[in-house]
Amino acid sequence: MGKLVILKIGEGSFEQGFPVTLQIGDENARPVVEITGELPPNPEIPRDYHRWQSTYRNLKLPSRPIGLPKQLIQAPSLEDCQQVTEKLKVSFNTWLACDGFRPIREKWLEKLMSADKIRVLLQTKDLRLQKLPWHLWDLLERYPHTEIALSAPAYEQVNRVASTSDRVKILAILGNSQGIDTQADRKLLELLPNADITFLVEPQSQDLTDRLWEQHWQILFFAGHSSTVETNVTGKIYINQTESLTIGQLKYGLRKAVERGLQLAIFNSCDGLGLAWEFADLHIPQIIVMREPVPDRVAQQFLKYFLAAFAQGEPLYLAVRQARERLQGLENQLPCASWLPVICQNPAEIPLTWQELSSNSANLPTPVRTVTHRQSFSLLLLFSIAIAGLLTGIRYLGVLQPLELSAFDQLLRSRPQEKPDSRLLLVTVTEEDVQAQPESERRGSLSDKSLAQLVEKLAIYQPQVIGLDIYREHTLAKDYPQLHKWMSQSDRFVSVCRVSDPQTGKSGIAPPKEVSADSLGFSNILTDADRVVRRHYLALTPPPASPCQASYSLSVQLALRYLYSKGITLEFTPDGMWQLGKLKFKPLEAHTGGYQGIDALGHQILLNYRSSTSPNAIAPQITLQDVIAGKFNAAAVKGKIVLIGTTAESFHDYWPTPYIYQGNAQEIPGVILQAQMLSQLLSAALDGRPLLWSWSIWSEVIWIWLWSFFGCLLAWYIKRVDYLILTATIAFVILYGSCLIILILFGGWIPLVPAALALGCGAVTVVVFLNSYFQQK
Numbered sequence: 112m113g114k115l116v117i118l119k120i121g122e123g124s125f126e127q128g129f130p131v132t133l134q135i136g137d138e139n140a141r142p143v144v145e146i147t148g149e150l151p152p153n154p155e156i157p158r159d160y161h162r163w164q165s166t167y168r169n170l171k172l173p174s175r176p177i178g179l180p181k182q183l184i185q186a187p188s189l190e191d192c193q194q195v196t197e198k199l200k201v202s203f204n205t206w207l208a209c210d211g212f213r214p215i216r217e218k219w220l221e222k223l224m225s226a227d228k229i230r231v232l233l234q235t236k237d238l239r240l241q242k243l244p245w246h247l248w249d250l251l252e253r254y255p256h257t258e259i260a261l262s263a264p265a266y267e268q269v270n271r272v273a274s275t276s277d278r279v280k281i282l283a284i285l286g287n288s289q290g291i292d293t294q295a296d297r298k299l300l301e302l303l304p305n306a307d308i309t310f311l312v313e314p315q316s317q318d319l320t321d322r323l324w325e326q327h328w329q330i331l332f333f334a335g336h337s338s339t340v341e342t343n344v345t346g347k348i349y350i351n352q353t354e355s356l357t358i359g360q361l362k363y364g365l366r367k368a369v370e371r372g373l374q375l376a377i378f379n380s381c382d383g384l385g386l387a388w389e390f391a392d393l394h395i396p397q398i399i400v401m402r403e404p405v406p407d408r409v410a411q412q413f414l415k416y417f418l419a420a421f422a423q424g425e426p427l428y429l430a431v432r433q434a435r436e437r438l439q440g441l442e443n444q445l446p447c448a449s450w451l452p453v454i455c456q457n458p459a460e461i462p463l464t465w466q467e468l469s470s471n472s473a474n475l476p477t478p479v480r481t482v483t484h485r486q487s488f489s490l491l492l493l494f495s496i497a498i499a500g501l502l503t504g505i506r507y508l509g510v511l512q513p514l515e516l517s518a519f520d521q522l523l524r525s526r527p528q529e530k531p532d533s534r535l536l537l538v539t540v541t542e543e544d545v546q547a548q549p550e551s552e553r554r555g556s557l558s559d560k561s562l563a564q565l566v567e568k569l570a571i572y573q574p575q576v577i578g579l580d581i582y583r584e585h586t587l588a589k590d591y592p593q594l595h596k597w598m599s600q601s602d603r604f605v606s607v608c609r610v611s612d613p614q615t616g617k618s619g620i621a622p623p624k625e626v627s628a629d630s631l632g633f634s635n636i637l638t639d640a641d642r643v644v645r646r647h648y649l650a651l652t653p654p655p656a657s658p659c660q661a662s663y664s665l666s667v668q669l670a671l672r673y674l675y676s677k678g679i680t681l682e683f684t685p686d687g688m689w690q691l692g693k694l695k696f697k698p699l700e701a702h703t704g705g706y707q708g709i710d711a712l713g714h715q716i717l718l719n720y721r722s723s724t725s726p727n728a729i730a731p732q733i734t735l736q737d738v739i740a741g742k743f744n745a746a747a748v749k750g751k752i753v754l755i756g757t758t759a760e761s762f763h764d765y766w767p768t769p770y771i772y773q774g775n776a777q778e779i780p781g782v783i784l785q786a787q788m789l790s791q792l793l794s795a796a797l798d799g800r801p802l803l804w805s806w807s808i809w810s811e812v813i814w815i816w817l818w819s820f821f822g823c824l825l826a827w828y829i830k831r832v833d834y835l836i837l838t839a840t841i842a843f844v845i846l847y848g849s850c851l852i853i854l855i856l857f858g859g860w861i862p863l864v865p866a867a868l869a870l871g872c873g874a875v876t877v878v879v880f881l882n883s884y885f886q887q888k
Contacts, residue, residue: 160199233245282309345358634781800858814861
């Protein structure tokens with residue numbers, strides 16, 4: 112979609128400065144941005160311009176002026192002209208780079224992209240400002256699809272009558288051709304496609320007036336001599352060898368031509384700003400004039416380049432810019448050729464293309480369409496809701512689950528470190544501990560003898576509870592009656608078994624025969640599709656055929672015994688939720704957070720790993736041989752939960768976690784994983800450390816929609832791609848930071864990936880689709 116920029120320069124002077132207002136908006140729409148600035152006093156600017164103008168006009172160039180006598184001084188050289196030209200360009204751009212004008216420049220750079228097609232209207236009634244070479248403003252040179260036009264502060268739209276012709280109607284006036292070749296202009300016009308041209312060669316004033324009244328002209332063309340009277344800013348055209356006319360003398364005929372559809376006037380003649388100034392009162396849509404005396408060759412080449420581009424479909428402004436810039440090739444011999452052509456625009460009108468001029472409907476008045484803030488808001492709301500709905504649907508189907516779980520892992524890893532849980536003591540059976548036991552006595556990783564010695568040593572120092580995370584399907588040897596008594600009668604000992612899983616076909620593992628059902632906990636682990644453990648099994652209903660009938664997990668059994676000593680018991684709320692003191696456990700459902708359609712059977716919660724450099728650093732650890740040898744501190748055991756398990760890699764009891772080690776998911780022993788689960792329950796019940804939770808589905812939908820709407824807003828108001836990318840990046844950082852802070856402080860798993868996608872999709876949708884929508888409208 113094209114952009115319209117209006118630069119309004121108010122009442123002022125080069126001695127006192129000028130107030131400036133910048134407006135930016137889309138074509139066919141009201142401005143959406145307005146900012147003010149100022150140009151400071153600088154009397155040198157008009158003096159530099161006058162030196163350039165005097166030098167240029169006194170060059171010995173074959174041109175089309177009459178009434179512009181050269182001063183009786185030595186003719187300046189081309190080098191002289193180049194020097195004053197460069198000085199004017201530098202001083203002009205220095206003036207526009209002042210501090211007071213900087214807000215104008217910065218807002219322009221923020222809202223407009225180099226790829227935009229931009230029409231710039233300079234709106235001022237100061238003729239000296241209009242004469243300045245605005246096309247040399249360094250800011251405009253960054254935008255290759257931009258052209259600046261002059262405009263009067265007062266304007267209005269004229270209701271025009273539709274033409275009945277399907278060809279472009281052109282009235283071409285070939286005026287006084289003394290010393291110039293106007294026939295070259297005629298030949299160029301005759302090459303135009305789909306054009307109906309009437310030529311008036313050196314006409315009489317009456318003949319010209321009659322022709323203006325008689326037909327519906329769309330383009331008025333003049334080639335010949337013209338000039339501007341500086342004293343009263345009056346333009347004059349020389350229609351034949353003896354007659355000249357001002358625009359005022361043709362006022363009624365020209366006004367009628369405008370009412371009948373005149374769209375464009377081209378004066379391929381000298382010093383035409385006075386003509387444009389007078390034309391402003393007639394409200395003609397567009398005029399192209401030459402700002403200074405124009406050499407005959409420059410006039411012909413400009414017409415050739417402009418008509419070729421315009422007739423091939425280029426917009427009027429870009430056709431003028433192309434033609435003007437191509438004149439640079441002549442400037443070694445004809446300096447400042449590319450300075451001369453300039454457009455004068457009626458702001459109430461929209462420039463038409465050649466194809467539109469040949470359409471009957473193109474001659475009807477084109478109203479300026481407006482897009483209100485309410486309409487903009489409604490469209491952004493519509494698109495953001497559609498994006499949020501689409502993403503929610505895709506998410507519900509589980510498409511985003513792998514990305515969301517990866518993002519969740521990243522958030523977990525980004526949390527600050529926590530201290531190890533001092534309420535736990537891990538007794539690990541290492542590979543060395545296994546090998547140290549006689550092979551004939553081993554029952555898995557732990558022999559009866561080693562277990563008896565271990566329990567005997569630990570019991571002396573009164574641990575709160577001992578948990579055995581090692582499967583023991585065999586019967587205890589009769590040589591250890593004290594161990595048998597401890598395992599069967601003590602309420603401070605919990606052993607482990609595995610419940611059968613009919614869905615996966617994984618068989619169960621029976622518990623030790625010496626342990627009562629009340630002192631059993633299952634060790635079943637929940638893994639996701641990538642095998643990573645992110646969920647914590649609290650309870651389940653074992654199948655009747657399972658050899659393990661434990662209903663609570665090992666971590667729950669150990670936690671309940673420890674918490675009982677602190678006066679906290681497990682209760683159930685009326686809606687069936689677990690409650691430990693003030694802590695309530697909300698079980699996972701099939702659609703929870705980033706999980707979509709998971710098997711939520713049993714009582715599951717998210718596993719809130721204790722954050723540290725490694726999940727292995729959950730609690731103090733001591734090896735089996737060190738305990739048996741008495742190499743430990745009694746304070747490390749008394750009143751603690753002692754968890755016994757193997758870390759020997761040969762038993763393959765390792766589980767992937769959200770943490771990363773050497774580029775892969777870090778695997779930890781099962782006993783460490785049980786310690787993470789146990790610590791989660793204790794910390795939540797005793798320390799207030801939050802359990803992980805997620806919003807309801809509707810809360811997440813609203814969150815996703817908010818970010819979608821925010822992305823739409825960013826793209827709607829920030830037009831430059833680099834600024835939009837920067838702002839969107841900052842928005843993503845804010846989104847990520849918000850999700851991380853909520854996770855750290857409150858344990859909330861807030862949708863990150865869907866919100867980020869909503870932000871990006873909202874911005875892309877506005878850039879790609881909304882702009883094209885308004886262009887079509």
